[in-house]
Amino acid sequence: MTFRQARYDEPLLWEVRPPREATGAAAALPGVPARLLRKRPFQWPELSELELARHFTRLSQMNFGIETAFYPLGSCTMKYNPRVAEVLARREGIAGLHPAQPEGTVQGILELLYDLESALGKITGLPHVSLQIAAGAHGEYIALLMTRAYFEERQEHERTEVLLPDTAHGTNPASAAMAGFTTREIATEGGCVRVRDLKKVLGPKTAAFMLTNPNTAGLFEEEILEIADSVHAAGGVLYYDGANLNGILGKTHPGKMGFDVAHLNLHKTFGTPHGGGGPGDGALCANDRLEPYLPVPRIRKDGERYCWDYEHPRSVGKVKSFFGNAGLLVRAYAFILAHGEEGLEAVSERSVLNANYLGQRLGQHLPRPFKPLVKHEFLLSGAPLKEKGLRTLDLAKRLLDEGVHAPTVYFPAIVEESLMIEPPETESKRELDLFYEAFKRSLEDSPENVRSAPHNLSVSRVDEVRAAKELILSHKDQPAAPHA
Numbered sequence: 001m002t003f004r005q006a007r008y009d010e011p012l013l014w015e016v017r018p019p020r021e022a023t024g025a026a027a028a029l030p031g032v033p034a035r036l037l038r039k040r041p042f043q044w045p046e047l048s049e050l051e052l053a054r055h056f057t058r059l060s061q062m063n064f065g066i067e068t069a070f071y072p073l074g075s076c077t078m079k080y081n082p083r084v085a086e087v088l089a090r091r092e093g094i095a096g097l098h099p100a101q102p103e104g105t106v107q108g109i110l111e112l113l114y115d116l117e118s119a120l121g122k123i124t125g126l127p128h129v130s131l132q133i134a135a136g137a138h139g140e141y142i143a144l145l146m147t148r149a150y151f152e153e154r155q156e157h158e159r160t161e162v163l164l165p166d167t168a169h170g171t172n173p174a175s176a177a178m179a180g181f182t183t184r185e186i187a188t189e190g191g192c193v194r195v196r197d198l199k200k201v202l203g204p205k206t207a208a209f210m211l212t213n214p215n216t217a218g219l220f221e222e223e224i225l226e227i228a229d230s231v232h233a234a235g236g237v238l239y240y241d242g243a244n245l246n247g248i249l250g251k252t253h254p255g256k257m258g259f260d261v262a263h264l265n266l267h268k269t270f271g272t273p274h275g276g277g278g279p280g281d282g283a284l285c286a287n288d289r290l291e292p293y294l295p296v297p298r299i300r301k302d303g304e305r306y307c308w309d310y311e312h313p314r315s316v317g318k319v320k321s322f323f324g325n326a327g328l329l330v331r332a333y334a335f336i337l338a339h340g341e342e343g344l345e346a347v348s349e350r351s352v353l354n355a356n357y358l359g360q361r362l363g364q365h366l367p368r369p370f371k372p373l374v375k376h377e378f379l380l381s382g383a384p385l386k387e388k389g390l391r392t393l394d395l396a397k398r399l400l401d402e403g404v405h406a407p408t409v410y411f412p413a414i415v416e417e418s419l420m421i422e423p424p425e426t427e428s429k430r431e432l433d434l435f436y437e438a439f440k441r442s443l444e445d446s447p448e449n450v451r452s453a454p455h456n457l458s459v460s461r462v463d464e465v466r467a468a469k470e471l472i473l474s475h476k477d478q479p480a481a482p483h484a
């Protein structure tokens with residue numbers, strides 16, 4: 001058995017049937033004033049209802065999602081989003097709420113959000129939580145604004161530097177720069193930060209050290225406690241990029257490791273949908289040191305009543321329209337309740353088992369740059385492909401022909417021709433074995449076939465630079481250019 005991918009070359013409706021001037025009901029809307037009507041009559045292709053239904057069904061099948069096949073995108077945690085969370089978030093009492101409703105009429109959702117905050121406070125060991133942030137990078141940015149406010153209040157104006165390891169996610173330096181800091185990169189050794197190297201750059205200019213743990217190599221930072229002590233001894237803030245908590249959920253937490261503030265991606269670890277540009281959702285969790293600066297409004301409980309609390313004069317202020325992506329927060333809450341404490345611990349056990357199982361199998365075919373025992377994800381190096389005149393990119397494209405999504409490639413940059421693979425807890429052994437076979441077939445295929453892949457999709461190799469720089473997002477009434 002292999003994965004299978006639907007393949008269609010679905011034309012635009014305009015290409016199926018030449019557009020005609022709209023007639024019948026569409027043209028004459030009784031009672032609509034002339035000034036609201038189009039100046040030129042609308043051109044519209046006339047199709048039967050069935051033709052139309054098939055067109056949109058086929059378009060939907062050209063998409064790839066977590067429910068199509070294995071989606072091993074490293075540092076992304078593409079896990080199944082349980083239906084139970086969808087059902088709950090779509091209940092009338094939740095989906096029908098309006099953010100401008102008076103507090104007295106939304107006590108239920110306020111209680112839910114309050115409980116979600118305490119659950120996330122326990123999960124991270126950082127008890128003060130804001131659910132206002134839209135996603136991971138937004139959380140990083142807001143936490144760095146909080147860090148800046150903290151040092152400004154202490155009149156420590158010389159603290160202008162944010163330190164990062166060379167394994168850092170690309171959003172980390174970008175957020176630091178946006179928050180007005182300069183960044184300094186620390187070289188890792190064997191995939192981990194070494195305290196002796198960190199100490200060389202820590203000093204009176206240090207505002208924060210941003211770290212992911214387990215890091216993007218899938219490794220748990222061996223010297224994490226010494227790292228925390230050194231950053232604090234230098235007066236700095238220790239920031240936890242908790243985008244992917246899959247590797248440690250229920251086992252340990254950033255509070256225990258000594259972090260001051262953390263962001264979580266609810267759309268990675270806590271089973272809320274993501275991809276295709278959003279919407280994601282995040283949480284920002286802080287210890288007592290940074291708590292006063294969390295965004296407003298916060299949720300307060302007065303006796304049995306919940307309310308929005310804006311009375312935090314040292315807060316960085318409001319950072320999101322209304323109260324965050326509430327619909328996704330409901331899904332994350334459902335995910336946490338449905339799992340329970342033991343279930344959340346099982347999430348990390350299964351995802352670590354999956355990563356190590358697949359890592360062991362694929363490691364027989366491509367080198368693994370660091371020590372083989374990992375947490376939730378692992379790296380491979382595609383460097384040996386060069387002997388056949390191929391690159392990691394070619395292998396990633398060839399995998400698409402197998403009906404799977406490609407892994408993350410060329411990140412982190414410390415590994416030559418890197419592939420980063422994350423098989424979350426929702427994948428079964430059978431799916432992992434199918435992926436292994438697909439990977440092996442791709443490696444054993446002829447170099448010509450790999451270099452020209454993908455062959456089975458409706459779009460073949462695209463010009464990556466042009467595709468990123470010359471976005472054409474709308475169809476003008478003209479014949480479509482043939483696919484590249």
Ligand SMILES: *Cc1c(COP(=O)(O)O)cnc(C)c1O
Nearest residue numbers: 075135136137169171241243280
């Ligand atoms: C995904 C990710 C981010 C960014 O999160 P977004 O929600 O995409 O902004 C940051 N750090 C790490 C380690 C990530 O995996």
